[in-house]
Amino acid sequence: MAPLQLARLRKSKVLRDWVSQTNLSLKNIIAPYFVVSGKNIERPIKAMPGIFHLSVDRLLKELEEFKQINAILLFSLPESKNNTASQSYKKDGIIQKAIQAVKKNFPWMIVISDVCLCGYTLHGHCGIIENLKFKDKKVKSQFKIQNYKINEEKTREVLAKIALSHAESGADLVAPSAMVDCQVKVIRQALDKRGFNHTGILAYSAKYASNFYGPFREALNSAPVFDDRKTYQLDFRNSDEALREIECDLTEGADIVMVKPALSYLDIIHQVKEKFKVPIAAYSVSGEYSMIKKFSQNPETEKKLALEILTSIKRAGADFIITYWAKELKEWLKEV
Numbered sequence: 363m364a365p366l367q368l369a370r371l372r373k374s375k376v377l378r379d380w381v382s383q384t385n386l387s388l389k390n391i392i393a394p395y396f397v398v399s400g401k402n403i404e405r406p407i408k409a410m411p412g413i414f415h416l417s418v419d420r421l422l423k424e425l426e427e428f429k430q431i432n433a434i435l436l437f438s439l440p441e442s443k444n445n446t447a448s449q450s451y452k453k454d455g456i457i458q459k460a461i462q463a464v465k466k467n468f469p470w471m472i473v474i475s476d477v478c479l480c481g482y483t484l485h486g487h488c489g490i491i492e493n494l495k496f497k498d499k500k501v502k503s504q505f506k507i508q509n510y511k512i513n514e515e516k517t518r519e520v521l522a523k524i525a526l527s528h529a530e531s532g533a534d535l536v537a538p539s540a541m542v543d544c545q546v547k548v549i550r551q552a553l554d555k556r557g558f559n560h561t562g563i564l565a566y567s568a569k570y571a572s573n574f575y576g577p578f579r580e581a582l583n584s585a586p587v588f589d590d591r592k593t594y595q596l597d598f599r600n601s602d603e604a605l606r607e608i609e610c611d612l613t614e615g616a617d618i619v620m621v622k623p624a625l626s627y628l629d630i631i632h633q634v635k636e637k638f639k640v641p642i643a644a645y646s647v648s649g650e651y652s653m654i655k656k657f658s659q660n661p662e663t664e665k666k667l668a669l670e671i672l673t674s675i676k677r678a679g680a681d682f683i684i685t686y687w688a689k690e691l692k693e694w695l696k697e698v
């Protein structure tokens with residue numbers, strides 16, 4: 363037999379494109395946005411060059427220019443925070459208004475909303491913690507808290523309220539990210555009970571206690587004031603746990619499951635795809651984005667690195683990728 367010559371199919375760009383197995387497309391990219399109150403606001407987020415806090419009017423303007431995107435994921439920065447997270451489920455809250463405005467102006471667009479408490483609590487944790495005495499973030503340096511406990515029951519109640527308020531505003535999918543057990547079940551029941559059986563759930567199922575969330579927490583001012591998230595987010599030494607979380611969320615009614623972050627967790631994405639054959643979203647998080655931005659120094663290098671990373675996430679098995687490079691991808695994919 364003639365020796366194998368694998369390079370034969372790499373000879374020209376046309377040939378390489380012809381045999382390529384993984385191709386990025388804007389069709390299954392999800393663009394995250396941070397919405398704030400006010401008008402005509404486009405405030406750069408320092409830790410994430412190229413990403414902004416946008417008021418609703420500016421978000422609409424941005425989407426007008428970015429019609430090619432099919433899906434967006436919304437976060438909001440409330441005007442004030444408290445430890446009941448009551449700003450999170452207000453009918454006329456910032457994210458609720460943003461969802462309504464986007465669906466009114468771009469009815470076909472898939473609007474996904476983040477359902478969590480960390481952006482709305484003073485302590486920055488993703489759940490309700492009772493009997494906390496401090497009222498202001500400034501006291502954090504003197505503040506030592508021990509033996510605190512997230513009240514899971516109360517947290518689920520608030521998550522259900524948030525999800526309902528988003529569904530009422532028109533969200534296509536709600537995305538619970540608090541990593542509280544049974545959150546998907548409680549949200550699914552709450553939605554169905556109120557007739558929102560068509561509102562889907564994109565569950566942040568395998569969400570790791572990662573060190574790559576730093577820039578995002580700066581953007582939302584949501585870093586925990588004391589302790590960390592290791593009591594509820596996954597331990598990065600484990601993979602079986604991720605599969606169990608995914609299985610749980612699917613049983614509870616998740617339509618799409620998520621692995622987060624993406625780059626250090628390609629093995630998890632791959633295992634989930636092999637095992638469950640369900641739609642998977644991977645979140646290429648803020649630290650992955652900012653790391654490449656800072657390292658690459660020039661747009662051409664950034665483009666090449668980003669395309670390689672995003673392609674690897676898809677190759678691992680992700681059906682959807684949430685990425686802060688969404689807008690750049692629009693230009694990049696024209697040229698590929």
Ligand code: PBG
Nearest residue numbers: 478480539574575578647648649
């Ligand atoms: C929390 C949440 C986090 C992100 C999205 N939703 C991080 C956290 O646990 O603080 C991170 C996204 C990113 O880093 O881009 N509900």
